[in-house]
Structures are given as C-alpha cells and as structure tokens.
Amino acid sequence: MKIIPDFIRDNNRIKIISNSGNPSPIPEEWRPVLQNCEILVVIPDMHMYLFNSNLDNFKFGAKAMLSLLSHLETLKEELALDGKTLRIYQIGDVYEQRFPGKMHPGANATGIEIRMSYPEYDQIINTMNGIRTHFLYGNHDFELRHFPGFAFAAKEGKVYIEHGFTNDRWNDFSNPNASFWEVSQLIFKSIREINQLFANILVSTEAIGKDDNYSFGVRSGEDPDYSYPSELIYIEKYGVKYFDYYLKRLQNIPDMPDAKISIIGHTHHPYLNTNFNNGKNIYLDAGAWTEGRSDFAVVTNEELCICSYMR
Numbered sequence: 442m443k444i445i446p447d448f449i450r451d452n453n454r455i456k457i458i459s460n461s462g463n464p465s466p467i468p469e470e471w472r473p474v475l476q477n478c479e480i481l482v483v484i485p486d487m488h489m490y491l492f493n494s495n496l497d498n499f500k501f502g503a504k505a506m507l508s509l510l511s512h513l514e515t516l517k518e519e520l521a522l523d524g525k526t527l528r529i530y531q532i533g534d535v536y537e538q539r540f541p542g543k544m545h546p547g548a549n550a551t552g553i554e555i556r557m558s559y560p561e562y563d564q565i566i567n568t569m570n571g572i573r574t575h576f577l578y579g580n581h582d583f584e585l586r587h588f589p590g591f592a593f594a595a596k597e598g599k600v601y602i603e604h605g606f607t608n609d610r611w612n613d614f615s616n617p618n619a620s621f622w623e624v625s626q627l628i629f630k631s632i633r634e635i636n637q638l639f640a641n642i643l644v645s646t647e648a649i650g651k652d653d654n655y656s657f658g659v660r661s662g663e664d665p666d667y668s669y670p671s672e673l674i675y676i677e678k679y680g681v682k683y684f685d686y687y688l689k690r691l692q693n694i695p696d697m698p699d700a701k702i703s704i705i706g707h708t709h710h711p712y713l714n715t716n717f718n719n720g721k722n723i724y725l726d727a728g729a730w731t732e733g734r735s736d737f738a739v740v741t742n743e744e745l746c747i748c749s750y751m752r
Contacts, residue, residue: 442479442525442741452512454505454751458669458736459713464744467723471701473742476598478528479520482513483602483738484574485706485727486534488581491550492559496540496636498662498731503561505735505752510568517572528597529572532706532727533579533604552585579604579707600740601691601700605707605726608686666733667749675712675726683708683726688718702745704738711736711747 442448444464449455457463467474475481487506490497517527535552542550556562569576577592578585585591594603687703702723711728728736728747735750 444744456749457746458749459747464746465715474599478526480527481740482529483727484531486729488537488731490537501662502735505750509750514572529574532577534581536582538582580606599701602704605705660732662733665752
C-alpha cells in the first residue's frame with residue numbers, strides 16, 4: 442500500500458516532513474515488513490498533563506489529536522471492509538506523571554486525574570482505546586507498567602518499536618532501569634513543586650498569565666512546529682549512543698534476527714535514516730506530540746515516513 446493514496450487520501454492536514462515531503466521506499470528484498478497489518482501508525486510522546494496547569498503543553502495540540510484519531514478511526518473501518526488491518530501504537534509518555542498531582546498532596550499526577558482534567562483528554566484516551574491502540578510505556582508514565590495493556594516494546598513483523606529510554610544513563614534522569622532513577626525523579630518532582638509554588642505567586646500578582654510556561658525544561662506548545670529539524674543536530678545529540686544501541690538491539694534480541702526497522706520516540710526530535718547500518722536497517726525517531734509538535738510515523742510494506750498534523 443502507498444502512503445499518500447491509501448493512508449493520507451484527501452486529508453490535507455497531514456503533511457509528510459521526512460525525505461523532503463515524500464515517502465521513503467522500503468527495499469524490495471525486505472518486503473513484506475509488516476506481518477499482521479497493512480498499515481502501521483506510531484504516535485510518539487504526548488506528555489498529557491493537568492489541563493489547567495502551566496506545565497501542560499499537550500493542550501495546544503489536543504483538537505488536532507482528536508482530528509487525527511477520527512481519520513484513523515474512519516480509515517480503520519474502511520480497510521476492515523476490504524479485509525485489511527490498520528494497527529496503531531502510542532509509544533510512551535502518553536501522560537506526564539512526573540509532575541505534581543492534585544488528588545493526593547505530595548504525590549505524582551495520575552493518569553485518571555490527567556484525563557479527567559478536561560473532557561477532550563478523556564475523549565482522546567477513550568477514542569484511542571476504541572480503535573484498539575497498543576500502548577507502550579515511557580519514562581514519564583512508567584507507573585503504567587503496573588496495568589494491563591501496556592508493554593515495554595513490540596515487534597510488528599520486521600519492525601521493532603519501543604519508547605527509546607533504555608540506552609540512557611542514570612544521570613540523564615530518563616532511564617527507569619537505572620539504579621538512581623527513582624532518586625533522580627524524586628528530586629525532579631521536588632523541583633516541579635517549587636516551580637508550582639512560585640508560579641502560583643506570579644499568577645496571583647499578575648506577573649505572568651496563568652497559561653504561561655515557566656518551569657525549567659518546559660517549552661510552551663502554543664506555537665506549532667511542523668519542521669523537520671536538522672539531521673546533523675540529531676546525530677550530534679543522540680547519534681553515538683542511540684545508533685549503536687539500537688543497532689545492537691536489532692541484531693541481538695532473541696526472536697528478532699529478521700528485524701529491519703527500529704522506531705522510537707523519547708527525544709522529541711523527528712529523524713529518519715534509511716541508510717542505517719550501511720543500508721542494512723532503517724532507523725526512525727517519530728518525534729513528539731507536545732511542545733508544539735504533532736508528529737507521527739506511518740509504515741506500509743512499501744513505504745514509510747514521518748508526518749506532521751496541521752492544527
């Protein structure tokens with residue numbers, strides 16, 4: 442199947458941002474790369490947080506997310522009539538659970554209170570469940586590992602999928618498998634609570650607006666970002682550790698000798714390398730759906746790409 446006629450169709454809000462706006466072909470000798478579906482869609486980091494919080498950057502792209510999900514729902518139904526399958530993954534950090542919650546003082550935000558903080562958030566999760574989205578967990582919603590329906594990684598035919606934190610060092614504050622992760626996250630949460638205290642004071646004195654983003658490391662998502670960032674920047678920031686790690690991941694995981702494509706998120710930086718490992722593999726970072734971005738990846742047996750959804 443082809444991405445433009447068979448997936449995008451007449452939806453002019455979907456724009457391909459990788460490969461100069463064109464789908465990238467999958468080598469013929471690899472095909473088929475999908476085993477149980479004809480189209481694979483991967484939605485990366487969302488970081489949905491309490492809607493009325495200054496730290497919530499997802500809210501600016503919520504309506505666009507609902508529009509994408511509506512497109513996927515319709516497409517899934519139409520493909521099913523032809524005996525074809527659309528499979529959807531959300532690959533971690535669906536919630537931001539390393540920021541303070543409101544239900545229990547001193548505790549992290551929970552998925553329930555986040556999704557119930559705004560009707561559209563609950564609708565988004567309900568729609569995702571309704572179209573049978575497969576959820577992987579990330580480092581910011583790692584508590585979800587305790588619930589059924591969430592997994593660490595997945596394999597769809599020759600495509601390996603995970604959130605992307607497993608190769609991070611403990612001092613990146615990102616790797617739940619590292620020994621100091623809980624300690625670092627406790628410190629991180631304390632910083633957020635201090636941010637919240639001072640922000641409330643600034644809002645009450647009208648020094649900042651209630652929707653201004655004020656916390657260290659949190660960018661406002663109000664202005665949309667549909668760009669395909671520099672590949673050189675990605676290689677400089679993530680290349681050494683990510684490329685080596687995921688190459689070994691593709692080659693060494695039991696029952697994965699035929700894996701050809703690795704898809705991750707986590708970095709919030711969309712990137713596609715179709716010549717990974719001297720052309721023996723494809724590496725795809727799906728980007729993010731937060732901080733102004735609205736990225737997602739699409740794979741068929743013939744093509745793949747990174748898309749952005751216009752608000």
